[in-house]
Amino acid sequence: MKRLLLLFLMMTSAIISFAASASDYNFVTEQPAGELKTYDRAGWAYYVTTDYVRYGAQTGTIDIVFAANNKVWFKNLMSKLETNTWVEGTLSSDGTTITVQLGQAVQFDSEVGQALMLKMFTYDEDDEEFYLTNDTEVKFTIDGDKISLQGTSRYGKVLGLAWAESNEWAGFADVGSVYTPAVTDVPVELPAGISSEVYKFKGTDYIGGTELNYNVNIAFDGNDAYIQGIFGDTPNAWIKGTREGSAIKFPSGQYLGLVATRPYYMLAVKLENTYAIEDLTFTYDETTETLTNTTQYLVLSASKNTVYLTQAISDITITKSKTGSAYEVPYTENFGSSASINDYTIIDGNNDGTTWRYNGMSGNVGYDWSMTNAADEWLITPAIVLEAGKTYIFTLKARSFTASMPERLEVKMGTAATAEAMTVNVIAPTEVATGDLTEFSGSVKATADGNFYFGVHAISDADNMMLVVDDISIVWDEDTPIDPDVTGINAVNAENTDSTIYTLDGRIAGNGNLNQLPKGLYIRGGKKIIVR
Numbered sequence: 179m180k181r182l183l184l185l186f187l188m189m190t191s192a193i194i195s196f197a198a199s200a201s202d203y204n205f206v207t208e209q210p211a212g213e214l215k216t217y218d219r220a221g222w223a224y225y226v227t228t229d230y231v232r233y234g235a236q237t238g239t240i241d242i243v244f245a246a247n248n249k250v251w252f253k254n255l256m257s258k259l260e261t262n263t264w265v266e267g268t269l270s271s272d273g274t275t276i277t278v279q280l281g282q283a284v285q286f287d288s289e290v291g292q293a294l295m296l297k298m299f300t301y302d303e304d305d306e307e308f309y310l311t312n313d314t315e316v317k318f319t320i321d322g323d324k325i326s327l328q329g330t331s332r333y334g335k336v337l338g339l340a341w342a343e344s345n346e347w348a349g350f351a352d353v354g355s356v357y358t359p360a361v362t363d364v365p366v367e368l369p370a371g372i373s374s375e376v377y378k379f380k381g382t383d384y385i386g387g388t389e390l391n392y393n394v395n396i397a398f399d400g401n402d403a404y405i406q407g408i409f410g411d412t413p414n415a416w417i418k419g420t421r422e423g424s425a426i427k428f429p430s431g432q433y434l435g436l437v438a439t440r441p442y443y444m445l446a447v448k449l450e451n452t453y454a455i456e457d458l459t460f461t462y463d464e465t466t467e468t469l470t471n472t473t474q475y476l477v478l479s480a481s482k483n484t485v486y487l488t489q490a491i492s493d494i495t496i497t498k499s500k501t502g503s504a505y506e507v508p509y510t511e512n513f514g515s516s517a518s519i520n521d522y523t524i525i526d527g528n529n530d531g532t533t534w535r536y537n538g539m540s541g542n543v544g545y546d547w548s549m550t551n552a553a554d555e556w557l558i559t560p561a562i563v564l565e566a567g568k569t570y571i572f573t574l575k576a577r578s579f580t581a582s583m584p585e586r587l588e589v590k591m592g593t594a595a596t597a598e599a600m601t602v603n604v605i606a607p608t609e610v611a612t613g614d615l616t617e618f619s620g621s622v623k624a625t626a627d628g629n630f631y632f633g634v635h636a637i638s639d640a641d642n643m644m645l646v647v648d649d650i651s652i653v654w655d656e657d658t659p660i661d662p663d664v665t666g667i668n669a670v671n672a673e674n675t676d677s678t679i680y681t682l683d684g685r686i687a688g689n690g691n692l693n694q695l696p697k698g699l700y701i702r703g704g705k706k707i708i709v710r
Contacts (some may be wrong), residue, residue, distance in 0.1 A: 179307065191422050191506065192594045194295070194570050198477045199286070200286035200288070200293075202293075203283040203286060203293050205263045205265055205281070205283060205285075206251070206264040206265075206266070206282075206428070207262060207263055207264070209241075209243060209251075209253070209264070210243050210245050210249070210251045210264060211243075211245060211246070211321075211384060212243040212244050212245030212246065212249070212251070213243065213244045213245075213557075214241060214243050215241070215242050215243075215244065215359065216239050216240070216241050216242075216359075217239060217240050217241075217242060217325065217357035217358055217359055217360055218238075218239055218357070218359070218360045218482075218483070219233075219236040219237060219238055219239060219240055219257055219355065219356075219357060219481075219486055220236060220259070220355070220356045220358070220481065220483045221235070221327070221352060221353060221354040221355040221356050221484075222234065222236060222332065222352070222353045222354055222484075222659065223235070223236050223256075223257045223258050223350070223351065223352050223353065224301070224308075224336060224338070224350070224351040224352075224353070225258040225259075225349060225350055225351075226340070226349035227317060228248070231306065231349075233332070234486060234487075235480075235481050235484035235485060236257040236258075236355060236481070236484070237257070237354065237440070237441075237480040237481045237485075237486050238252065238257070238441075238480075239360050240252065240254060240255070240257075240357055241253040242256075242325070242357070243264070244269070248268055248269040248270075248271070249266060249267070249268065250266075250267040250268065250269050250276050251263065251264045251265065251266055251267070251305070252267065252278070253265075254263045255278075255284065255296070255352075256337075256338075256339060256350045256351075256352060257352050258350050258352075258357070259285070259294075259350045259596035260483040261282075261284045261285040261294075263283075263284050263285060264348060265278060265284060265296060266278070266279070266627065266698075267279075267281050267318070268399075269408070272488045273320060274319060274320050274321075275317055275318070275319055275320065276317065276318040276319075276320065276325070277315050277316075277317050278296070278315060278316050278317070278318070279314065279315050279316055280295075280296050280297055280298060280313060280315055280316060281295055281296065281297070281314075282295065282296045283295055283296075283342065284296060284339065290341070292341045292342045292343050292356075293341075293342040294339040294340070294341065294342070294348050294350075295312075295339065295340050295341075295342050296316075296336055296337070296338075296339065297310060297339065297340040297345070298310075298311045298313040298316060298335055298336070298337060298338070299309075299311060299335070299336050299338045299340075299347055299351060300334060300335050300336070301332070301333055301334070301336055301351070303333050307672065308336070308338065308347035308351065310340060310345050310346075311335060312337075312349075314691065316328070316337055317328065317329065318355075323358060323359045324356060324357065324358050325356070325357040326354075326355070326356050326357075327352065327353075327354060327355035327356070328567070329355055330353045330355075331353060331354070332350070332353055332354075335349065336351035336352065336353050337351060337352045337353075337355070338350055338351030338352070339351070340349040351360045363433035363441060363482075364433065365415055365416065365433050365434065365435055365629075366404070366415070366416040366417055366418045366432060366433075367401055367416065368397055368404050368406070368416055372397050372399045372404075373397065374395040374396060374397035374404070374406065375395065375396060375397070375498060375499075375500040376393050376394075376395060376498075376502050376503050377393070377394050377395070377396045377467075377469075377496045377497060377498050377499055378391070378392075378393065378394075378496070378497050378498075378499050378505075379391070379392050379393065379394045379407075379408070379494070379495075380494070380495045380496075380497075381476070381491040381492065381493055381494040381495070382492050382493045383489065383490075383491060383514050383515050384475060384490035384491065384492060385490070386488065386514050386515070386541055388512050388514025388515070388541065389510075390410075390491060390514060390515055390517060390518075391505075391510070391511070392407070392410060392517045392518070392520060392521060393407065393499070393503055393521060393560075394406060394408055394496060395407060395408045395426045396469075396496070396498075398421075401420055401421045401422075401591070402415050402418060402419070402420060402421075403418070403419045403420070403421055403426045403428075404418055404419075404427060405418070405419075405428070405496075406646055407520075408444065408476065409434065409442075409444070409478045409517065410489075410515050410516045410517015410518065411437050411442065411478060411488070411489070411515070411516050411517070411539065412434040412435055412437065412442055412478070413520050414435070415434035415435050415442075417432045417434075417444050417458075418432065419458070419460075421462065424461055424462055424464075425459055425460065425461060425462065426459070426460045426462050426469065427458070427459050427460075428444070428446070428457060428458040428459075429458075429461075430443075430444065430445040430446050430455050430456065430457060431443055431445065431455075431482040431483070432444045432446070432484075434478075440480055441480065442478055442479070442480060442488065443478075443480070443481065443482040444458065444476070444477070444478070444479070445458075445473065445477040445479045445480045445482070445485060446458035446459070446474045446476055446477065447474060447475050447477060447485060448473065448474060448475075449473060449474060449475060452475060452485060452490075453485060455485065456474070458471070458474060458476060459471065459473075459474065460494075460496070464488040466497065467497065467498035468494040468495065468496065468498070468542075469494075469495070469497075470494065470495050470496075470652075471493075471494045471507055472493055472494075473493050474492070475490040475491065475493070475556050476490065476491045476494060477489070477491075478490075479492050486515075489515065497653045501561075501563045501629075503521075503560065503561060504560065504561035504562060504563045504629045505560055505561065505562055505563065506562075506563050507562065507563065507564070507570065507652050507653060507654055508651065508652065508654070509559075509562055509650075509651065509652040509653075510649075510650070510651045510652075511559075511650045511651075512541070512649050513536065513541050513542050513543055513648055513649075515538075515541075516536055516538055516542055516575045518536065519536045519543060520562035521559075522543075522557060522558060522559060522560065523556070523557075523558040523595040523596075523631075524555075524556065524557060524558075525555070525556035525558065525596075525597050526554075526555060527554030527555055528548075528551050528552075528553075528554040528555075529648050530548050530550075530551045532545070532547070532551075532555075533545065533547045533555045533559045534547060534555055534556075534636070534647075535631065537646075540646075541648070542646050542647065542648040543557060543644065543646070543647050543648070544644055544647070545585075545636045545645045545646075546644055547638065547640070547641060547642045547644065548640055548641070549640065549641045550640055550641070551640050552637070552640050553585075553586075553636040553637055553638040553639075553640075553641055553645070554635075554637065555635070555636040556597050556600070556633050556634070556635055557633065557634040557635075557636075557647065558595045558596075558600070558631050558632070558634075558638075559579055559629070559632045559633075559650065560595075560631070560651075561595075561629035561631060562629065562630055562631070562632065562652055563627075563628070563629055564624035564627070564628065564629075564630050565624060565627055566624055566625055566626050566627050566659055567623070567624070567625075567656075567660040567661040568623070568624055568658075569621055569622070569624075569654070569655040569658040570611040570621065570622055570623075570624065570645075570652055570653065570654055570655060571619055571620075571652070571653050571655050572589060572591075572604050572605070572619060572620055572621070572622065572632055572650075572651075572652050573617060573618070573619040573649075573650070573651045573652075573653075573654075574617070574618055574634065574647055574648070574649060574651075575616060575617050575618070575648045575649045576610045576616060576618060576621075576645065576646060576647050576648075577610060577612055577613055577614055577615045577616060577645075577649070578610050578611055578613065578642070578643065578644065578645060578646075578647050579611060579613065579642075579643035579644040580613045580643070581611050581612050581613055582611075583642050583643045584609050584610060584611035584638075584642070585609075585610045585611075585636070585638040585642055585643075585644075585645035586607055586608065586609055586610065586636075586637045586638050586639070587605075587606065587607075587608060587610060587618075587634060587635060587636055587637060587638075587645065587647075588601050588603070588605055588606060588607045588635045588637060589604040589605035589618075589620060589632060589633065589634055589635065590602055590603055590604055590632070590633050590635060591604050591622055591630055591631065591632050591633070592630070592631055592633065593628065593629070593630060593631070594631065595631045595633075597633070597705070599631070600631075600635070602622060602631040603620075604620040604622050604632060605618055605619070605620035605634055606620075607637060610645060615646070615649070617646055621655055621658075623661065632650075632652065634647055634650075657700070
């Protein structure tokens with residue numbers, strides 16, 4: 179693999195001397211005349227990403243034009259490279275074979291200064307290298323409506339692209355390509371007149387190993403079952419299954435819609451055989467209204483015919499919610515997937531277009547700075563069910579870009595997911611001056627039963643760098659006695675446990691719990707505090 183990457187660097191420096199340009203090649207960029215057909219792709223592909231050679235499923239569609247004089251044209255023949263050029267082939271007289279001459283140019287890379295040419299290679303697994311063959315053509319066979327690439331295999335010959343001058347592999351190759359007529363996928367819809375109820379979805383994310391916890395909607399119509407929002411990336415999509423005794427089965431391949439122009443599908447595979455696609459099957463306990471699955475991965479796939487993994491979830495439990503869309507305490511959110519932020523309300527308080535966003539690479543939520551505006555950005559939790567008289571501890575982890583570029587945040591609580599409703603202090607304005615995730619916490623006493631929201635408020639100065647938040651939790655403080663006499667939200671008692679408290683003569687009075695201090699005047703965070 180290192181040899182491959184080194185080769186790319188050597189080629190990049192060597193080709194500067196070549197004077198080739200796109201005009202030296204006869205690229206076909208306009209759709210040729212003829213009958214246009216669109217096919218779904220299947221098969222496998224080699225491609226380079228993040229400096230490594232990957233092997234994954236082909237996805238998406240391919241356009242093919244059947245023209246006069248037995249000519250056939252393929253648009254974007256290579257599955258992992260969108261060139262918007264057409265490659266020419268010839269249809270046999272019996273209509274069963276398409277022959278494509280190798281050496282056709284499909285794209286010109288202006289940075290490298292070379293064209294990419296259609297070639298055949300062999301892949302050496304031991305060396306992890308691709309070697310050019312002497313083949314001059316490649317064939318596709320036609321069997322009914324299906325078109326299949328011939329003569330390729332994962333560890334044998336592959337149809338790929340080569341740099342025009344060096345004939346070295348250019349980072350793209352297809353194996354076992356199969357094209358079938360594209361079907362217009364239609365997402366599942368909930369029948370009219372059928373109502374759904376909120377269920378709590380819990381599972382384990384395969385890629386990050388993190389626990390997922392979010393809301394889904396479930397509806398029953400006789401033996402038909404519907405689930406909405408089973409993946410965080412497609413929160414509005416429904417899947418349909420059938421109840422068979424204590425099991426509910428959802429056929430794989432159900433269309434979930436487009437995400438960033440790519441079609442997504444629901445698949446299920448066995449834990450021990452991730453290539454075997456099968457129905458997604460839940461065990462349904464009608465008494466507890468709970469669905470469980472501990473034997474399969476629930477897969478969000480970019481292909482309905484092969485496992486092109488976007489997300490995989492195991493150890494799934496879906497239980498009817500006692501609190502509707504609100505969450506019970508203890509509540510935790512580690513932002514392990516994009517679904518994590520679906521229930522959160524994000525408010526760009528200064529309307530400058532820079533606010534909280536989910537970071538899928540690091541699994542957290544971050545605010546990127548504005549050069550001109552101080553931050554006024556709210557990240558508000560979903561509704562949390564609190565009980566009157568109980569004290570709750572709110573905790574989060576936060577960091578700045580570096581210790582020398584501090585950020586600031588505060589946390590407030592309210593009865594609605596709006597900035598105006600955030601009136602109860604939970605964590606006072608606090609400086610975050612560390613490049614490492616650091617824990618901050620505060621406590622608050624609920625004075626009424628109900629749903630409450632916690633808002634993380636970025637209040638950094640302008641032209642800083644980055645504020646990151648992760649691992650939010652809300653727990654009941656069992657060490658604080660329940661107060662049975664509290665009434666009214668205006669009597670909520672907020673405490674801060676994020677800094678040391680001092681007496682006026684400099685002695686340490688406590689570590690943040692104001693309720694444990696006698697009446698008097700104290701100093702915390704450089705400010706005077708009165709305990710009454």
